[in-house]
Structure formats: structure tokens, C-alpha cells
Amino acid sequence: MQFAKPLPEYLVKRYHGWKATTYTENRSWYMRLAEDGQHPRAMVISCCDSRVHVTSIFGADQGEFFIHRNIANLVPPFTPDGQQHGTSAAVEYAVTALKVAHVVVMGHSSCGGVLGCFDMCEGKAPQLDEKTSFVGRWMDILRPGYDRLAEGDDKTRLRALEKEAVLVSLENLMTFPFVKQAVDDGMLSLHGLWNHIGEGTLECYDPATRRFAAV
Incomplete structure (x- = not known):
């Protein structure tokens, strides 16, 4: 080699x-x-972005978090098609083998992947629409979130799409039978977070208000 x-x-x-x-x-x-061996209490699904440092934000040591990072912190829907699914495999291992008590999806501000999805859906990034674009095909997961965006200026809609990336992932997590079973049995809880990198703030999704609120 x-x-x-x-x-x-x-x-x-x-x-x-x-x-x-x-x-x-x-x-x-x-x-x-x-x-x-490892016995983490929580799995964290966060973005590959080098500015997002989950262990620093929560002051975590080795062994505390089972961490999976990917572009735009996305979870695809449950698709048992025999293909390779890194994120789905990580979720399966965390829930069924490690039996974590929490799965946290954490999005963030200025996400390049979310921006790519936004531009692609707006027709401004034809290269991402190519079948050969790994990023584009991955960001297709977020298209349902784009379709839910309200009217407004691009900055506001982009920020909303960053949070939709968290919500779409939470929704997709519940399509995994073993995740839904663990949630229904009270053995697992799902959490949606959004981090503003520049301000150092953290927001958590509240299903009662359907909004993200400061932690």
C-alpha cells in the first residue's frame, strides 16, 4: 500500500x-x-463538522458517550435492503448491544451539509443532484425537512432547516423497530439538540411546544 x-x-x-x-x-x-468494555449511558449522533466537539460541550470522559458522526447529523429511515448502512449499524449496536438509555441528535449552526441540501433543493447546486454525488444522495434524507420550511428569507429558512435535520433524524429513528420498541418500553429516550457554535448556546426540542428552547 x-x-x-x-x-x-x-x-x-x-x-x-x-x-x-x-x-x-x-x-x-x-x-x-x-x-x-464500554458501558455508555448515551449515544450522540452529531455532525462531522470539526467545530462541533460533543465531549467538550458536555465535559465527557472516555467511556461516557457512544458517538457517531456524519454529514449534517442525519439518520436515514429504516431500510433493511442488504446494503451498507454505517449510521443504521451504529444505531443498532447502541440500542440493542450497548443498551444505551438515551439517543441524542445534535445539529448546529452554519452546517455545510444543510447548506448543500438547501442549495440543492433550491436548484442552486446541480452537482449535488448528480447520482454520483455521495453528499447529494446523503442529503436527500433531509428533503422532507426542506419541504416543511415556511416562506421567508434564505437566512431564516436555512436556520430552520438546520433544526429540521434534527427533527427528521428523530422521526427516522422511530422507524427502526428496535428503537420504537425500546422507547415504548420506557428503556430509551430520544433527544434533539441544536448548538450555536459562535454563541456557545444549546437548544433542546420540546415536543409540547414543537419548538427548540434554550437549555
């Missing part, structure tokens, strides 16, 4: 710094995690 290169030096230095400090000071905890 001639195309694989050595790790960049800055990452090597950061690793050695972590090993000499954080790991060394908590070695017994890491050993326990390795021997006992």
Missing part, C-alpha cells in the same frame, strides 16, 4: 504529549475501560 504516508509530525507530538500526561495520570481508568 504505497500511498499510505507516516503520521504528520504535529500529530505525533500531540500523541506523545497526551500519553505522557492525560494517559499516565489516568492509566488505571484506561486499563479498566479496556478490560471491562
Whole structure:
């Protein structure tokens, strides 16, 4: 495999710094995690965006969250078609094997994936409509959310679509039989969050008001 290169030096230095400090000071905890396995209480589905750092926002340590990241924090509907489904596999493992008590979907401001979906649905990104576009076909998941947008200026509608990405994912989660069963049995709860990166605020969806409200 001639195309694989050595790790960049800055990452090597950061690793050695972590090993000499954080790991060394908590070695017994890491050993326990390795021997006992993981027992996270929650699964978090968040965006790949490098500015979204779930463990920092919640001050979480290793072993606390089962985290799955993808473009625009989307969950596809339950589709047992024999194809490869990374997000669906992660949800299945979290709910049926790890038996997490919570599944959290967290969207965020200035999401590039959501912007791509918005532009695609507006006819402004024909490249995403191509069958060969992985991003475009993934963002098709969010089209039902776009169809629900109210009239208004693009900025307002785009912000609304960021939150629709959370709601569509929550709706799709309930199409998975094992998720619905766990929710109906009171063994699992679903949560929708939206994070404003610049302001550091966090909003949670309230089904009673059908709105996102500050935490």
C-alpha cells in the first residue's frame, strides 16, 4: 500500500504529549475501560463538522458517550435492503448491544451539509443532484425537512432547516423497530439538540411546544 504516508509530525507530538500526561495520570481508568468494555449511558449522533466537539460541550470522559458522526447529523429511515448502512449499524449496536438509555441528535449552526441540501433543493447546486454525488444522495434524507420550511428569507429558512435535520433524524429513528420498541418500553429516550457554535448556546426540542428552547 504505497500511498499510505507516516503520521504528520504535529500529530505525533500531540500523541506523545497526551500519553505522557492525560494517559499516565489516568492509566488505571484506561486499563479498566479496556478490560471491562464500554458501558455508555448515551449515544450522540452529531455532525462531522470539526467545530462541533460533543465531549467538550458536555465535559465527557472516555467511556461516557457512544458517538457517531456524519454529514449534517442525519439518520436515514429504516431500510433493511442488504446494503451498507454505517449510521443504521451504529444505531443498532447502541440500542440493542450497548443498551444505551438515551439517543441524542445534535445539529448546529452554519452546517455545510444543510447548506448543500438547501442549495440543492433550491436548484442552486446541480452537482449535488448528480447520482454520483455521495453528499447529494446523503442529503436527500433531509428533503422532507426542506419541504416543511415556511416562506421567508434564505437566512431564516436555512436556520430552520438546520433544526429540521434534527427533527427528521428523530422521526427516522422511530422507524427502526428496535428503537420504537425500546422507547415504548420506557428503556430509551430520544433527544434533539441544536448548538450555536459562535454563541456557545444549546437548544433542546420540546415536543409540547414543537419548538427548540434554550437549555
